[in-house]
Amino acid sequence: MARWRSGTRERLQATALQLFAEHGYDETTVAEIAAAAEVTERTFFRHFADKREVLFAGQDDFSAMFTGPVADAPDGTPAFSLVRRSLDAAAAFFPRDRRDWSRGQQRVIDAVPALGERELGKLATLKIHLGDALRAHGIDEPAATIAAETAVTVFHLSFAQWIADGEDRDFAAIVHERLDALTRVVHPGS
The missing domain is CATH 1.10.357.10 (Tetracycline Repressor, domain 2)
Incomplete structure (x- = not known):
């Protein structure tokens, strides 16, 4: 997994949006977003309370x-x-x-x-x-x-x-x- 660096928040947002478009919002998990963005779930939760916040942060x-x-x-x-x-x-x-x-x-x-x-x-x-x-x-x-x-x-x-x-x-x-x-x-x- 990639280490935390600047741009991680934006990368998580872009990755989540892509996965939501491809698989649907409800079907996409935080674990999938984190893995696709090459970060840990813990890193995801440092930036967002949940996957909904990716869209409303x-x-x-x-x-x-x-x-x-x-x-x-x-x-x-x-x-x-x-x-x-x-x-x-x-x-x-x-x-x-x-x-x-x-x-x-x-x-x-x-x-x-x-x-x-x-x-x-x-x-x-x-x-x-x-x-x-x-x-x-x-x-x-x-x-x-x-x-x-x-x-x-x-x-x-x-x-x-x-x-x-x-x-x-x-x-x-x-x-x-x-x-x-x-x-x-x-x-x-x-």
């Missing part, structure tokens, strides 16, 4: 990617501008070279109902954290909750388009397209 970083720009914004920044700042920061997390991984990850999630529920839970948690960040920044209710819900919806729709077959635009371009569409809905004629 980094929840705190994911939320911080949205909430950090809100916390760092100047006082008095309007809610919609905070949403835009959050989504711009999120777009930077999805470079073109991450698209294939994200497509494969989503195929696995879509194939297993329990993983789909976990994905929805991740988005619900994001709405809560972003709403809290908006309120902490001085956005009153119900605007804070509406803005958080809106940001997550725009993110979710943008992500779905970004991983769609044949899509090759940058994530940021898709986010801005959806934000512009939202602006036209809220402010017709703008």
